[in-house]
Amino acid sequence: MGAVGLVALRELIERGRSKAFLIANVVIVLAIALGVLASQLLGDPGPTRLAVADEEADALARVLEQQLAVVGGAPVEVLEAADAGAAEALVREGEADLALVGDGEVLADGGVPRALEPLLGLAAQSLALQDAVADLGVPSYLQPRLLEGSLTVTNVGEDDEAPDEASALVAFGAVVALYALLIIYGQWVAQGIVEEKQSRVVEVVVSTVTPTQLLAGKVLGIGLLGLFQVLLIAGAGVAGLLAATDVAPPAGLGGVVALVLAWYVLGYALYAMLFAATGAVVSRVEDLQSAATPVIVVILAAFFASQFALQDPASTAAEVMALVPLTAPLVQPIRGAAGLGSPLEVLAGVALALAALGLLLPVVARVYAGAVLRTRGRLSLREAYRSGSDAPSG
Amino acid sequence: MLELSALGRRYGDVVALDGLSFAVEPGQVHGFVGANGAGKTTAMRIVMGVERADAGSVRWRGAPIDAAARRRFGYMPEERGLYPKMPCARQLAYLARLHGMPKAVARERAGAWLARFGLAERAGDKVEDLSLGNQQRVQLAAALVHEPDLLVLDEPFSGLDPIGTDVMVEVLLEQAGRGVPVLFSSHQLELVERVCDAVAIIDAGRLVAHGAVESLRRGDGPDLVRVDVDASAPSWWQGLPGVGLHRAEDGRVLLELGPEADPDAVLDAARAAGSVRHFGLVERSLAERYREVVGDPREAVGQGR
Numbered sequence: 001m002g003a004v005g006l007v008a009l010r011e012l013i014e015r016g017r018s019k020a021f022l023i024a025n026v027v028i029v030l031a032i033a034l035g036v037l038a039s040q041l042l043g044d045p046g047p048t049r050l051a052v053a054d055e056e057a058d059a060l061a062r063v064l065e066q067q068l069a070v071v072g073g074a075p076v077e078v079l080e081a082a083d084a085g086a087a088e089a090l091v092r093e094g095e096a097d098l099a100l101v102g103d104g105e106v107l108a109d110g111g112v113p114r115a116l117e118p119l120l121g122l123a124a125q126s127l128a129l130q131d132a133v134a135d136l137g138v139p140s141y142l143q144p145r146l147l148e149g150s151l152t153v154t155n156v157g158e159d160d161e162a163p164d165e166a167s168a169l170v171a172f173g174a175v176v177a178l179y180a181l182l183i184i185y186g187q188w189v190a191q192g193i194v195e196e197k198q199s200r201v202v203e204v205v206v207s208t209v210t211p212t213q214l215l216a217g218k219v220l221g222i223g224l225l226g227l228f229q230v231l232l233i234a235g236a237g238v239a240g241l242l243a244a245t246d247v248a249p250p251a252g253l254g255g256v257v258a259l260v261l262a263w264y265v266l267g268y269a270l271y272a273m274l275f276a277a278t279g280a281v282v283s284r285v286e287d288l289q290s291a292a293t294p295v296i297v298v299i300l301a302a303f304f305a306s307q308f309a310l311q312d313p314a315s316t317a318a319e320v321m322a323l324v325p326l327t328a329p330l331v332q333p334i335r336g337a338a339g340l341g342s343p344l345e346v347l348a349g350v351a352l353a354l355a356a357l358g359l360l361l362p363v364v365a366r367v368y369a370g371a372v373l374r375t376r377g378r379l380s381l382r383e384a385y386r387s388g389s390d391a392p393s394g
Numbered sequence: 395m396l397e398l399s400a401l402g403r404r405y406g407d408v409v410a411l412d413g414l415s416f417a418v419e420p421g422q423v424h425g426f427v428g429a430n431g432a433g434k435t436t437a438m439r440i441v442m443g444v445e446r447a448d449a450g451s452v453r454w455r456g457a458p459i460d461a462a463a464r465r466r467f468g469y470m471p472e473e474r475g476l477y478p479k480m481p482c483a484r485q486l487a488y489l490a491r492l493h494g495m496p497k498a499v500a501r502e503r504a505g506a507w508l509a510r511f512g513l514a515e516r517a518g519d520k521v522e523d524l525s526l527g528n529q530q531r532v533q534l535a536a537a538l539v540h541e542p543d544l545l546v547l548d549e550p551f552s553g554l555d556p557i558g559t560d561v562m563v564e565v566l567l568e569q570a571g572r573g574v575p576v577l578f579s580s581h582q583l584e585l586v587e588r589v590c591d592a593v594a595i596i597d598a599g600r601l602v603a604h605g606a607v608e609s610l611r612r613g614d615g616p617d618l619v620r621v622d623v624d625a626s627a628p629s630w631w632q633g634l635p636g637v638g639l640h641r642a643e644d645g646r647v648l649l650e651l652g653p654e655a656d657p658d659a660v661l662d663a664a665r666a667a668g669s670v671r672h673f674g675l676v677e678r679s680l681a682e683r684y685r686e687v688v689g690d691p692r693e694a695v696g697q698g699r
Contacts, residue, residue: 006491200475207442207469208492373444
């Protein structure tokens with residue numbers, strides 16, 4: 001096995017055995033399992049129970065039922081009560097969620113559910129309108145036509161269908177996971193570099209392998225651990241999504257997962273380079289946090305960009321961010337989950353990311369070579385780059 | 395054979411090495427002595443490829459050193475360092491594999507060296523959980539685990555207790571015994587004198603004395619004679635040809651006898667001056683020789699490059 005492989009293997013084994021890594025894996029699986037369980041328990045609260053006190057209230061409840069059927073809200077169950085007092089009693093005893101007691105009065109125990117409140121208002125308006133139309137003396141067979149609105153939807157976009165709830169959920173989960181993993185594993189790279197400097201073991205290692213081999217092995221080994229975790233999240237996430245009966249798995253789920261994996265690899269490679277450069281120029285782990293702040297700010301900005309893209313995946317801004325190397329890892333999965341993002345866009349994004357990596361690699365390797373044996377104090381990136389040109393090579 | 399020839403290195407205005415040349419022969423235990431900042435660490439780091447030379451070259455077995463040759467070197471840096479959270483045995487096996495050993499052999503050698511240093515039971519313990527003395531032993535094992543062709547040890551004796559020192563001496567002699575050139579730096583001149591076949595003394599990046607310990611001690615200076623005489627005239631030796639005062643020692647004198655001096659004449663003069671209690675040729679120690687070529691050896695005590 002070559003030097004790079006040996007270094008990578010050491011990172012994989014030593015960090016893979018660490019409690020931090022094992023605990024993180026357990027937490028991820030538990031969190032996803034709990035999420036699925038919670039959506040099963042809380043996601044379907046059952047029909048809203050309406051106690052109606054008279055015919056007028058009953059009519060209101062029926063209109064509400066129709067409206068809910070149209071907008072796809074949770075159904076209502078109508079309970080007939082003898083009078084207003086009986087209806088109120090049902091609410092007090094917890095037998096009903098709401099009581100409609102005529103004259104638009106609603107009795108509730110703890111407030112009207114948010115989603116229901118505007119609909120109740122609309123239903124009342126609609127009833128009042130029906131009465132008004134009837135009072136005007138319009139023949140009964142004409143009444144429905146007067147009240148009927150007509151709406152024709154024409155899709156003028158390129159896309160066949162709007163993103164559904166499930167794919168937005170997948171996109172959000174994927175981006176949060178990617179964001180967290182890029183930060184965690186990027187920082188592991190920086191930390192690993194500083195620890196080697198601080199413990200002075202780096203001089204022993206660099207007398208055997210070149211700085212570039214050491215850097216490459218470290219980035220590779222830690223990246224593989226991260227990849228394992230991405231696969232774990234993707235596997236558990238997809239399994240959870242399939243297990244959750246109230247969310248239909250979105251079409252093209254496999255494609256989205258593939259996109260997430262590919263962008264983890266590219267995003268990690270890019271950000272690991274930036275983290276490596278910041279780790280190389282400091283000598284103590286205590287100084288790392290401040291040195292790494294600019295890189296963390298960049299990831300954070302990319303994360304906010306991805307949240308913006310989540311709101312409006314079809315926007316021009318999202319299209320641009322899907323191509324910019326440092327935002328693409330977090331934006332492309334979102335566009336992919338939304339059914340946007342042509343193969344051409346994916347290829348262009350990947351090509352740009354690879355090009356950026358090609359530019360970054362020699363610079364970071366040189367900064368690392370120039371700084372890795374300076375085990376005292378802190379260098380500027382410029383100093384490190386300059387001394388990297390004449391650094392010894394193994 | 396390891397040859398350093400005309401090595402030069404500057405850090406800004408500071409000259410660390412100024413045309414340093416010497417060679418270490420196969421099987422030789424070679425000491426490297428000089429004050430702090432004289433350039434010992436810089437020279438050793440250049441040999442190990444972790445520091446660049448501005449001028450000159452290092453040759454190993456007659457050729458410039460490439461990565462493959464250097465992988466066969468064993469190195470103990472001035473600033474000790476291992477992975478603190480990695481267990482001893484895995485760490486040594488890892489380093490052995492980096493030096494090109496196959497996996498099974500690497501494991502076997504790691505275990506063997508730990509056993510040799512009485513650390514077999516600590517093989518699974520993290521390095522940071524060991525005492526400082528034991529960490530030093532693991533550090534030495536790290537330099538030896540791949541059965542190196544050359545050993546470069548920067549201050550291997552610093553911080554060792556007497557037993558640790560004995561073990562280190564034993565290992566250095568044993569390695570030299572299998573034909574490995576051993577170059578090590580130290581401030582402990584008595585130890586260097588006892589252990590080394592040859593010594594290089596450097597000052598301000600330049601070689602000021604180099605050679606076998608025996609010839610180095612004798613040097614090319616005058617013989618020293620210590621005389622203890624109950625003399626009424628303190629300067630009884632004055633006027634004798636080729637004789638000068640090296641040092642007065644509380645009633646006794648240390649005289650320098652040049653080539654034209656006649657020891658018999660000195661003894662006669664002493665007897666004439668009074669009753670002679672002691673008259674003898676003084677064997678000079680390496681420390682005394684060091685003081686002659688560099689200055690006061692008290693400056694050389696302590697840590698540093």
